[in-house]
Amino acid sequence: MRYCKRCVLPDTKPGIVIDEYGICNVCRHVEAKKTIDWKKRDLELREICKSIKDKNGHGYDCIVPVSGGKDSIYQVHAMKNIYGLRVLAVNISAHIHTVEGILNLNSMIENLDVDFIKVAVRPSTHRKIRRMALIKVGNPNFAEHRIVFSAVARAALFYNVPLVVWGEDIAVEFGGNVDKISEPGSAEDMINNDLFREIGFEELIGDEINQNELFFYKNPEKSVVKKANIKSIYLGHYHWWDGTKNYEVAKKYGFIPRKEGPLSGNYIDYDNIDERLCEIHLWLKFIKLGFWRPTDHVCYKIWNGYMEREEAVEIVNRLQYDFPTEYFQDFLDFHDLKEDEFWDIAEKWRNKEIFHKVNNEWRLKTELI
Secondary structure: OEEEEOOOOOOOOOOOOOOOOOOOHHHHHHHOOOOOHHHHHHHHHHHHHHHHHHHHOOOOOEEEEEEEHHHHHHHHHHHHHHOOOOEEEEOOOOEOOOOOHHHHHHHHHHHOOOEEEEEEEOHHHHHHHHHHHHHOOOOOOOHHHHHHHHHHHHHHHHOOOOOEEOOOHHHOOOOOHHOOOOOOEEEEHHOOOOOOOOHHHHHHHHHOOOOOOOOOHHHHHHHHHHHHHOOOEHHHOOOOOOOOHHHHHHOOOOOOOOOOOOOOOOOOOOOOOOOOOOHHHHHHHHHHHHOOOHHHHHHHHHOOOOOHHHHHHHHHHHOOOOOOOOHHHHHHOOOOHHHHHHHHHHHOOOOEEEEEEEEEEEOOOOOOO
16 A cells, blocks of 8 residues: 555555656646646637527526535536526435535525426435445445436436536546546546446346336436437536635535534535435445545645645544544434444455554554655
């Protein structure tokens, strides 16, 4: 396990390569982004928007998928107020909301004054899929990632909306795929992405769930989307993506951080605060890959020039072993799990190549320095 000498990402993250100088490919990607002509990118997006407005008549110009988080609020703001599009905001309903999540979503609708629809899938089906994904691949949020891509595509088809605007391309921004920086910011393949490649969706569910329960978990045929001429893009291709600046914009529309401060293991209090089931999913990344929320948070700060590595190292070492207890009981209850059942499942996913026990506690073999 090696850590980048510029940020603190480990090479255990899939797609991360650390070069002969000790620098990871995400940091190299950040270097490459500084050479991009962002004014030109902005003009390219304005041309896309103009073309849509010229052709689209009286319907919605674009869909923005929204959680009520800082980034999706920024996306709605940008597409409505900067680019002048008629926005339909589409939300995939959380199964256990936080108070802040509800307030932020309502503030976005009211203060940005946009039409809004919510897709809510039946809890029994969602519970079964999340539980299967937890047991089989250690990724309970498999279910959410399936729904968000499929349901948004189906909404675009149903309402005949020509453009879907996503935020950042995680594979590029947090995976460091430098080769993609000169490509158009297309998200066309997102509809067919299987984010967790350990197992396909059909293989995961087998014949345990009735097919008529899975409409929103199954992507529409790519040919159908293509025939409808629906374009999907990443706003992060046209704007330098900066979560801290997005947060400042979101606050102008009523966004509030978590009232009790950061969750255990978190450095910031305004990221992924809309629902209660995700945090354990994110913690599972730690026992599999050796990093989770504190590393994510400080790396973004480093890449955007808000933090030096020395401070980041201290923060990660202080927070990374904290378990997110705040919503743990909610997680257990939703998945019909007892606590000992959860720990039996979780420990099956612990990567013992990078962890060992010290004084009867699990610790990473390679210290971040």
